[in-house]
Amino acid sequence: MTEKVNENRYQEVNIKNSEEIIRWHIGNKVRHDVVEKMDYRAHVEKEEFLRKSLKGINFRDIHREAISRGERYRHILDMIIQMLNIPDNSVCADLGAGTATFAALISLQPKVQKVYAVEISEQFTKHIMPITFNYFKVPKEKIVRIVGDFNRLEFKDNSLDFTVETGSFHHSEDIAITLSECYRVLRPGGFLLAVERARFNTISESKKKIILNKELSKEMKKKYGIPDGESYTREMWGEHEYTFDEW
Structure with missing residues (x-):
């Protein structure tokens, strides 16, 4: 596996396929104790997957929650993408991607050229995302894994057609910075699709x-x-x- 590190922030991302990983600089607003626990979960689930695969138990049974949530929203996602009339050859980032279920589903959209799955947990990025991609039969040339911080996106200004997040931004230590970064990297007319909770004011x-x-x-x-x-x-x-x- 080839791993590349971005030396300069806002460097043009140009990775050929999902076998390669980009590592970004991690900012000072990340809860590293939480990341360690996510890495622990990914390691355990990787071992569980390997163990259960030998017994004929598939990915759906191991990651039932993520898969069922993704498939439940799949038709809604299709409808939203059609309503928003995204341009041909769209470029998208899934921020706080986790298992990358949504990144995988978005990559299957005909108008999407590239999806960047950005996740703070290196173990999730290395070991769980490839299992998700195999399950959904993701075209490898359309998706890129990034170990990174959504408060410090290393995309150039106006470089993405849309971004998505599903239940990750409420973990942001500074939501104003997170949303500002999303705005910065979006092209004019771009959008953030967020599946989140919000409290009354x-x-x-x-x-x-x-x-x-x-x-x-x-x-x-x-x-x-x-x-x-x-x-x-x-x-x-x-x-x-x-x-x-x-x-």
């Missing part, structure tokens, strides 16, 4: 605090290598409760 800070002080479920803690019985809240997990105005 009337929510108090104390109410936000109560929500963010909730413990992660036992299932979540196990998935991310958090010891049973250890306190780990949604706030510690890097979540935020942004309001409509903040979005």
